């Protein structure tokens with residue numbers, strides 16, 4: 717393991733942002749945190765980079781110099797060009813001379829930023845800016861990459877570039893811990909953690925999460941029970957936790973989006989009952 721959190725709890729005043737969450741990241745592995753707004757994704761990532769100390773539980777991670785972090789913020793300096801941003805972070809990590817230039821030009825190519833290499837970060841598109849942030853996090857070949865929603869708001873083509881950069885970093889041996897709201901993207905990660913208001917509702921590979929999911933999901937235009945249903949395209953999905961759909965709606969094979977929603981709904985129903 718290159719990094720691990722064990723039973724981590726973090727509170728902010730009356731809010732429990734994380735409630736006994738565990739996650740482990742192996743070298744070469746991509747672990748994706750998924751979950752809606754306020755699930756605790758950013759808080760968990762921040763415990764790994766040492767920005768937040770857990771109230772209880774413990775976090776094991778490489779030293780600061782061996783971590784690359786792309787925060788939820790812009791991730792680069794607006795008033796510097798792409799090359800200047802990379803030179804600046806390279807300097808922080810002790811890279812100089814030909815080594816710095818070599819790595820800088822390499823990540824510029826990997827990120828598809830060559831045409832914008834001398835453009836100010838403030839003049840980049842949103843997708844280019846996120847790719848620059850990811851390139852800055854990877855420049856020093858960290859052992860652990862921590863990426864907070866690298867692809868949110870990024871167009872589909874840049875998302876492919878970003879995913880390739882992340883996969884290549886993992887293939888070169890880095891452990892990657894990232895959050896994402898794109899569940900199709902999360903399905904490709906080796907390991908998933910489904911977070912819901914501070915709790916891990918499911919952990920494991922996509923196959924593990926699917927295998928551990930019980931109950932039945934149906935699809936119809938009018939659901940029987942609105943509090944167990946959600947919209948998917950033009951249809952509505954409905955979840956039957958005991959597995960028996962008490963209607964003649966079509967049974968569907970749930971994907972990760974269905975599973976995440978069904979698990980969150982189950983938790984809400986358990987809390988009110």
Ligand SMILES: Nc1ncnc2c1ncn2[C@@H]1O[C@H](COP(=O)(O)OP(=O)(O)OP(=O)(O)O)[C@@H](O)[C@H]1O
Nearest residue numbers: 728731732733751752753754755756757758759760
């Ligand atoms: N510094 C803070 N002070 C007070 N509350 C916080 C702080 N950081 C996070 N929280 C709260 O902790 C909970 C988890 O927030 P977090 O940002 O980790 O979630 P998230 O899954 O990253 O969601 P989002 O994508 O909306 O940021 C939320 O209820 C949030 O309001």
